Amino acid sequence: MSESSSVLDAFALWGILAGSSGAGVVGRSGGGVTSYLANTGGSFSSASGTGVYGISNSASGTGGVFVGNNLTPSSTLVDGCGISGNGLSIGVYGYATGNGNDRWGGYFVAATNANAYAYVGGRTGGTNYKINGPGTVSTMVKDLNGEYVNMFCPESPEVLFQDYGTGKLVNGRAYIQLDPIFAKNIYVDEAHPMKVFIQLEGDCKGVYVTNKSKNGFEVIELQGGTSNVAFSWTVVANRANTYDENGNLDSRFQDIRFPKSPKKPSTLELKNQVKDKGTK
Incomplete structure (x- = not known):
């Protein structure tokens, strides 16, 4: 040609x-x-x-650009980056082929801080993780001036699910039925009790919670009271283990508490072999 x-x-x-x-x-x-x-x-x-x-000698260059799905033109950061991945639905795809524990689809680190790293999409200790790292989980919202600020997620030593709702005493009694989707994904027994928190929104003799199960709970007024008072509630329960289509354990959730974290991987420093322009 x-x-x-x-x-x-x-x-x-x-x-x-x-x-x-x-x-x-x-x-x-x-x-x-x-x-x-x-x-x-x-x-x-x-x-x-x-x-x-791949290396770019420009202060704002990109080491490698990879474009899929017949996209053109490609996109990269103004200040440059190591790799820019462009795709119609997914820009970057990481896949770990190993079996068992300690395998991850991705690993990201900020070199200036020894504890600024995160694993993404992996498994360790028999539990599946979407993100794991020593930092915090956060989201961004706009403040009163329209500028983005951070909010942070509460975190727990156990894998917990929460749900919230409202109810009302009728003649001093109420039964709260939990969402069946929520109920399907929690595990409740004597060793893993569901925690229920009630906030009364009117005057009465007080209430207690009884007949707790993964499907719901009952709220009863103290001393045989017969009030008709509204309340709000919060439930917290352990996430249930997950299983594959054959009934084999897929991921442990319900029994873990402060499980061991994955070890930070060792790195290898690459030596750049520099030669003068035009040499072979």
Whole structure:
């Protein structure tokens, strides 16, 4: 295939494969067997090191840009980044193929702080996690001036679910039936009691909670009272274990308390081999 000189002058390496069974460019470092992914622009492998190494010498450059779903143009940060991933529904996909514990789809760290890191999408100690790290979980909301400020999630040594609602005493009694979806996903027994908190919204002799189960609870006025008083309630219960379609345990939740965290992985410092412009 012929290309105009103006196009070829823009590239140090130009690879074209007319068919779809191979790769446009294949590169390998070290021994072993050369492998490539069919129908790709390029495949790179290393026997003992890094398959692909991308670097930008610009202070606001991007080390690598990867674009899928036939998107164009791509998008990256104005101040640059290590990797920019662009996709129609998902920009970056991480997949860990190992079995058992201590496997994660992603790991992110801020190098300036030893405790600023987070694992994403993984499993350790028989429990599945979406995010795990020594920092806090937060969200952003706008203040009175329209500027974003942080709010933080309360966290617990156990895996807990909460629900809230309102009710009313009728002749001193009320039964609260919990949402069946909530009930399906909590575990309640003598060792894992459901906690119920009642806030009365009117005058009466006081109340107590009885007949608690994963399906609901009863609120009764003290001393045989017969008031008709409204109240609000909060319930807290342990999240139930999850199981796969064959009934095998998928993830532990209901019995864990202060489980051990995953260990911070070791890192390897890469040495950049610098050569003068124009050398091989």
